[in-house]
Amino acid sequence: MNNRRFKTLTTAVVAVCTLATMFVVSNVQAKKPFSGAEAEDQVNMLMAAVKRGDDLWHNPKLGTNGLACGNCHPDGSASNPHTWPKYQTNLGKVGTLREMINWCISVPMLGKPLAPDSDDMIAMEAYAMYTHRGVAIAPAKDEQHGAVPVVSGPGYPNADSGNR
Amino acid sequence: MRKISRRQFLGVSLKAGAATMFAGMFAPTATSVMGLGGIAHAADKKISPFTFAVLTDAHLYDIPDHKFDAILEKGVADVNSLSPAPDFVLYGGDLGQSGKEAELVKGKKILDKLKMPYKIIPGEHDYYLDMGKAWRGLFGDEHWSFDHNGVHIIGMNSILVDDFWTMAELTPLERMGRMEELECHQCGLWGVHEKQLDWLEKDVKKLSPSTPIMIMTHSPLWDYYPRWNFQTSDAPEIRAILRKFDKVMAIHGHVHQVVYNSIGNINSAGLLSTSWPWPYPPVELPYPDIRMNRVDPGDFEDGLGSHHIAIAKEFDGVVNYRAFSDLLPENVKRGVKL
Numbered sequence: 001m002n003n004r005r006f007k008t009l010t011t012a013v014v015a016v017c018t019l020a021t022m023f024v025v026s027n028v029q030a031k032k033p034f035s036g037a038e039a040e041d042q043v044n045m046l047m048a049a050v051k052r053g054d055d056l057w058h059n060p061k062l063g064t065n066g067l068a069c070g071n072c073h074p075d076g077s078a079s080n081p082h083t084w085p086k087y088q089t090n091l092g093k094v095g096t097l098r099e100m101i102n103w104c105i106s107v108p109m110l111g112k113p114l115a116p117d118s119d120d121m122i123a124m125e126a127y128a129m130y131t132h133r134g135v136a137i138a139p140a141k142d143e144q145h146g147a148v149p150v151v152s153g154p155g156y157p158n159a160d161s162g163n164r
Numbered sequence: 165m166r167k168i169s170r171r172q173f174l175g176v177s178l179k180a181g182a183a184t185m186f187a188g189m190f191a192p193t194a195t196s197v198m199g200l201g202g203i204a205h206a207a208d209k210k211i212s213p214f215t216f217a218v219l220t221d222a223h224l225y226d227i228p229d230h231k232f233d234a235i236l237e238k239g240v241a242d243v244n245s246l247s248p249a250p251d252f253v254l255y256g257g258d259l260g261q262s263g264k265e266a267e268l269v270k271g272k273k274i275l276d277k278l279k280m281p282y283k284i285i286p287g288e289h290d291y292y293l294d295m296g297k298a299w300r301g302l303f304g305d306e307h308w309s310f311d312h313n314g315v316h317i318i319g320m321n322s323i324l325v326d327d328f329w330t331m332a333e334l335t336p337l338e339r340m341g342r343m344e345e346l347e348c349h350q351c352g353l354w355g356v357h358e359k360q361l362d363w364l365e366k367d368v369k370k371l372s373p374s375t376p377i378m379i380m381t382h383s384p385l386w387d388y389y390p391r392w393n394f395q396t397s398d399a400p401e402i403r404a405i406l407r408k409f410d411k412v413m414a415i416h417g418h419v420h421q422v423v424y425n426s427i428g429n430i431n432s433a434g435l436l437s438t439s440w441p442w443p444y445p446p447v448e449l450p451y452p453d454i455r456m457n458r459v460d461p462g463d464f465e466d467g468l469g470s471h472h473i474a475i476a477k478e479f480d481g482v483v484n485y486r487a488f489s490d491l492l493p494e495n496v497k498r499g500v501k502l
């Protein structure tokens with residue numbers, strides 16, 4: 001990156017942050033920080049969704065020809081969640097991750113699409129996103145991305161990882 | 165653990181003479197059944213050039229008229245149409261998906277349409293419902309070797325895992341279900357294990373270092389991505405046993421993709437499936453130029469294919485990937501040296 005431009009940008013960011021701090025200091029906070037227990041609950045709820053998504057990604061019942069997402073997308077790889085929304089040729093338009101999930105249910109797996117706002121769909125997305133945590137958001141980037149490397153275990157915190 | 169016990173075991177067996185212990189394993193193999201050569205030692209002979217074909221990873225389901233049936237049929241028809249006609253065909257495992265006998269029977273019926281003899285090894289999908297019983301009933305030995313036109317050709321079962329099911333009290337169906345997932349996180353790393361290492365050692369013992377060697381396993385003989393069992397745990401032992409040879413060519417299924425590596429005297433190539441392609445795992449490829457393109461999920465034949473391998477006089481091999489759709493970059497299309 002152009003170094004001078006970077007410096008100007010940094011200065012601007014610092015200025016904005018300082019303003020924001022002043023604003024916060026001189027006003028009541030909008031929301032109290034979560035207590036340790038509350039924060040833990042929230043993470044646990046997300047992990048339950050990730051686990052539910054993991055089970056769905058490995059469930060042939062989403063389709064009718066025996067295949068599960070996991071057949072072709074081990075660890076959720078090549079679903080490239082960080083690249084959506086984007087133009088996708090099979091969708092024939094700029095679409096969302098959940099539209100592509102439904103396309104893969106319908107076409108390679110000959111299944112019935114999930115309701116886009118269902119808990120199942122949210123869990124599908126939670127698994128895809130969690131297995132790609134830390135990957136830079138890059139809308140429309142044309143790449144095939146693997147999941148975050150996993151050495152052993154399910155790849156996410158899970159109390160009963162011994163069973164699926 | 166296993167490596168240590170293997171070394172200890174070897175130390176003992178060399179002194180005690182393992183020959184008698186394992187003699188039964190070397191009874192006439194499927195070689196004679198197939199009529200592929202049968203001359204015991206290819207040593208020091210120039211080879212006469214030939215070609216053979218490879219198919220792998222059909223993952224057939226016990227569902228009538230499943231789309232994968234048609235793709236395996238296509239692979240068989242493609243191999244039958246090759247010119248020059250291959251002398252034989254190797255099949256690299258995962259003929260079935262869930263280890264059911266019906267899947268394997270269906271697969272055998274299709275493979276039996278091959279005009280040339282074929283040899284086959286098991287993959288994990290063929291195996292963990294009944295621990296290979298149905299597979300052995302249909303195809304015989306899980307490991308074998310034969311000589312053809314001066315080349316010594318070996319096939320081994322590389323998908324043996326340690327028992328993870330007894331303690332967990334899993335049914336055979338549950339055990340198979342776990343193994344069906346590439347990222348199974350209870351199954352552990354697999355390999356060929358002691359008995360086959362002993363067999364291999366004995367199999368190549370009398371061969372001279374100039375003998376050309378070709379070995380097929382389901383999984384790669386190098387550490388690619390262990391998480392997906394893109395590895396063989398006792399590959400180092402296998403490579404050690406084969407180290408004396410001038411040149412070893414290795415081919416493997418399981419990875420459902422174009423991939424290449426060269427370690428010491430062994431060059432190895434991964435093969436295309438006839439079911440679905442796999443994305444590249446999150447590691448750097450040792451030979452990044454030898455790869456396939458991304459696949460169009462709307463084209464059910466994209467990412468799949470058969471293989472025609474040519475062996476020339478000085479044991480130069482070329483793998484011709486025969487992709488069923490537009491999959492390969494130009495350099496791979498021209499053939500990959502093995």
Ligand SMILES: [Fe+2]
Nearest residue numbers: 221258287418
């Ligand atoms: Fe496979």
Ligand SMILES: [Fe+2]
Nearest residue numbers: 258287288418
């Ligand atoms: Fe496999």
